[in-house]
Amino acid sequence: MSKIMTMGEILVEIMATEVGQSFRQPGALAGPYPSGAPAIFIDQVAKLKQPCGIISSVGDDDFGALNMFRLSDDGVDISGISINKKVATGTAFVTYQKNGSRDFIFNITNSACAHLSLTPSATLLLKNCKHFHVMGSSLFSFRIIDEIKKAIEIVKDNGGTISFDPNIRKEMLKIPEMREALNFILEYTDIFLPSGADISMLTSATKEDEAIEEILDLGVREIALKRGRNGGSFYNRTEQISLPAFANSEIDPTGAGDCFGATFVVCRLQGMSAEDSLRYANASGALAVAHKGPMEGTSSFTELDSFINNTKVC
Template sequence: MSIDHILASNDLGPTITIGEILVEIMATETGNGFSPPLTFTGPYPSGAPAIFIDQCAKLTNNAGIIATVGKDAFGEINVNRLQQDGVDISAISVDTHLPTGSAFVRYRDDGERDFVFNIVASAAGKIVKNQNTDTLIAKAGHIHIMGTLLSIPGAWEMAEYAINVIKSRGGTLSFDPNIRKELITDDVFTQRLAYLLGKTDLLLPSGEEILTITESSNLTDAVKKTFAAGVIEIVLKQGKEGATSYHRNGKTVSGQAFQIKEIDPTGAGDCFGATYVSCRRLGMSLNESLTLANAAGARNVQFTGPMEGTSTLKELHKFIQNTPRKI
């Protein structure tokens, strides 16, 4: 397979994802934990799959999500934003009994974060198969899976069904692990992870995630194990150091990061992944896709709120033109 054509063309059908839609509510001051009482800002539209698909829609106008929100103002905030940005919201269900998912976040002084999530016990944790989800899956050309999906009841069955349908019609799969090390000891989880790696065309790990999912001690072994599992391309997200693409044919390409002042890093990796997937599906070269993806991640961290910095292609080109690269 050509290195420039590992993902199904955008013409085959939309990029879709399955997973949580949340509101994010952020503490305005840094520190540890959530006491004493704090001042917060938000709610902001959020959820890794939602951020990802919002960025895809801004670039391709060909993207949809399968998810559930509550019948409340937080759900409306998210659905309205996604629809406004061009996402196909037809497969978003509304649960009349459970609230929309939420995430409370506080940044520590060292840049790490404390979270309080409500996902599994909210509408976000109740993903249901219906006619609308089947219709979206049937026309999709690419599916993006995130590791968070593996812990949402019912979501795995939906993902497995969608992968089989999309792959059977020539579609492709990208996978962003986002996996905690302690989960790897769960037998069901490891079986699902092995299944996903065997179906994945493009793997998008961050930092040391590739070591975790392959149980490797070094990057060289991790890359070999990933390709042996069936993956065609790995794009390693390296934050402030940019990103590196590893192809099964042996080619390695690095993309430089941009010099920016970070305000809020939440969502940067999702914007990177969405832009890389979208650009590759639109037929752009590996190098151009890496540049635009790095730009999308960098631009997003200059905004407060995880979905506030999603970008159009015009905005990315302007950002690239006006922002120096790291040397």
């Protein structure tokens, strides 16, 4: 099977235990949990028994070890993860608001993952892979953007394919170099995996259908649009498919979109139809939100089949 690679931040997540809890006063916390959008994505890929690996960097600390043990145990090739003895593993502290939103305090730009690079081991992994996944959240420094561009070109030169989950903050688009980087990635993208508003953020269109047309005109082969509680939609030049979400109790939404994207990509690489791939992706996202901790809800095909066969759609 095709080997899937990704590149970007690895961190731990530490969460407030009560809704409405503030970090401006002491309170109970849960964690640390292994996290980072690329790490969650690739862990879900591994759970589906697809060969995969990640390029990143962690500190020489327990947070780094926690992530490396978890990824390795689940089947991810971690030979592309370097250990930095000078800086700590990245962290994210999370609070949950009564309106359903979340607030994050990140240490990424000053952490080990900010120093990731295409080491000889990482470059070898890329030369042996046929699909590379890009997370917009990983584009937090121009040095890393340059490394990701190199990775994309290596995989494309090998005849491989690219998937891209924009997952970016709107203010990032005000930086001219960031807009240029996103346009570069989109031009190489085969599978585009935006969430609701992302589809319009990267185009000049004001309507969703116009934005989809504009993205496809760039050469993107297919789009899997994450709609959260409203399920997901698939678009290419000949098909438009929308499927409802599966009903499930939400405990923690972090990582659901990463699981959706990973499952969709694996299904498509394994030759499944767009409709079946979208159904599995919806199920993967729904299972993810039912667990506390961003990587705790990653699922196997056996678990997804059982969930699909025994769960109603919304």
